[in-house]
Amino acid sequence: METSCYLFVSSILFAIGIYGLLTRRNMIRMLLSAEIIFNAALLAFLSLASLDAGYGPVGGAIVVIAISLSAAEVGVIVSIAIMMFRMRRALDVYELKKFRG
Amino acid sequence: MNPLSDPLSVVFILSSLMSVIAAVLIVHHKSIVYSAFFLSVLGVGNAILFTLLGFPIIALFHLSVYVGAAVTFILFSVVMLKEAPVVEPPVKALAVIAAGVLALIMVKIFSVFSAEPSFLLNYRDLTALLVTKYWFALIVAAIALVTTLIEAITLARREV
Structure with missing residues (x-):
């Protein structure tokens, strides 16, 4: 399969993620949509890295670090969501304004 | 050449469909727990695509760290939480237009890269x-x- 096919799949995933991010107010659903975008970005990155044998290992190394950081980011956001739910009994992001110092 | 005659093309088509359907279900499924589950399905589909691109080690890492740890963490956490309402329909229509235009722009940009990936990490x-x-x-x-x-x-x- 040509690289453009992988990039096409990545574009579709990216668009679905953007749609979810724009239409949802639930913090966890927004996080899940952001994760779709992250997966789309990884696919696009590796598709482009596979075009050149010189850039392949560099792309792989960056993706390994990106996946690790994404796992950490998921932990942080889910912790904020749980804290917010305990304090407000809601996950609506509009409620976040009330958390301002 | 018929793409269905090549086993790798068939695997590509199936895993792409799996990823896209899982992504749609993440956004649209009523239950947030199932949405989190479909994120793991998307992760598995993406891992298969990474392997086809010549990155089997990255695919294993993606499965173990992302699907195995991050998504499982979300899945267990959302059990404690409940749903909030979604945004009004006019914003939804605008979001569909925005996502469609974005997809078209990205497909146009990415159509430049027509080479066949022949790489193994x-x-x-x-x-x-x-x-x-x-x-x-x-x-x-x-x-x-x-x-x-x-x-x-x-x-x-x-x-x-």
Whole structure:
């Protein structure tokens, strides 16, 4: 399969993620949509890295670090969501304004 | 040439469909728990695509760290939470237009790359790069993962 096919799949995933991010107010659903975008970005990155044998290992190394950081980011956001739910009994992001110092 | 005659093309088509359908279900499924489950399906589909591109080690890493840890963490956490209402329909229509235009622009940009990927990631090259050139990023990623571990322990120990 040509690289453009992988990039096409990545574009579709990216668009679905953007749609979810724009239409949802639930913090966890927004996080899940952001994760779709992250997966789309990884696919696009590796598709482009596979075009050149010189850039392949560099792309792989960056993706390994990106996946690790994404796992950490998921932990942080889910912790904020749980804290917010305990304090407000809601996950609506509009409620976040009330958390301002 | 018929793409269905090549087994790799069939695997590509099936895994792409799996990823796209899982992504749609993540956004549209009523239950947030099932949405989190479909994120793991998307992760598996993406891992298959990574393998087809010549990155089997990255695919294994994606399965173990992302699907195995991050998505499972979300899945267990959302059980404690409940749904909030979605935005009004006019915003939804605008979001559909925005996502469609974005997809078209990206497809147009990406259509330039028409080469066939013929690459297989070498494990030695990857580890050599990580410990020589990207050692600092590796340490930062490790520290970030440790903070996640501390968060998870704190959440588990706190009384509801």
